């Protein structure tokens with residue numbers, strides 16, 4: 001049902017594990033809003049009819065004397081508190097708490113470095129350890145400032161505007177920027193994070209569907225903002241390993 005509604009309204013695909021629960025939650029919230037809208041509309045109609053001029057020509061200065069509205073208000077506060085502390089906070093913690101971040105052998109580690117106007121995807125390479133970088137080393141040949149002396153940097157490679165990820169394996173992206181604030185919005189993966197210069201902020205997801213989608217910049221970052229389009233390509237684990245093995249390290253071998 002939700003997928004059908006998404007299609008009608010032109011909503012994006014969902015292609016990550018946690019994306020389905022996010023989509024489900026949005027679905028429930030919208031049905032809930034529809035119920036509230038109908039309820040309030042009926043109430044409005046009733047009030048207009050009940051207090052029509054013919055029926056009550058004089059204003060009543062005492063207002064409501066029943067305790068019922070107070071009880072309803074307390075009920076609403078309890079339900080809201082339950083939604084907030086029972087669902088929203090735990091869900092948020094699962095997405096952002098470092099304790100929940102995947103660390104196993106199958107994790108794909110990379111950095112996403114925003115710049116005017118493109119995304120540099122800095123992959124850790126075969127050793128799965130991302131090499132150190134420094135802004136002092138930014139250059140045309142080394143746009144992410146990789147430090148050659150760091151042993152972890154030897155096999156790191158760069159994929160410009162193309163994020164390739166394997167289906168079924170966790171992908172941890174450290175999001176940052178070289179110049180202004182950008183926003184890495186990978187909508188099918190239900191993941192979005194602002195890229196701030198000087199800060200590395202992690203986000204993670206597990207792709208669960210093969211396909212190719214656009215990545216957009218979610219912050220108005222300058223005159224070329226609209227051209228800052230990248231792609232995410234979710235492929236099978238096998239294809240991903242082949243792709244990874246075929247990449248050339250950014251720094252020449254010493």
Ligand SMILES: [Cu+2]
Nearest residue numbers: 182217221228
């Ligand atoms: Cu941008």
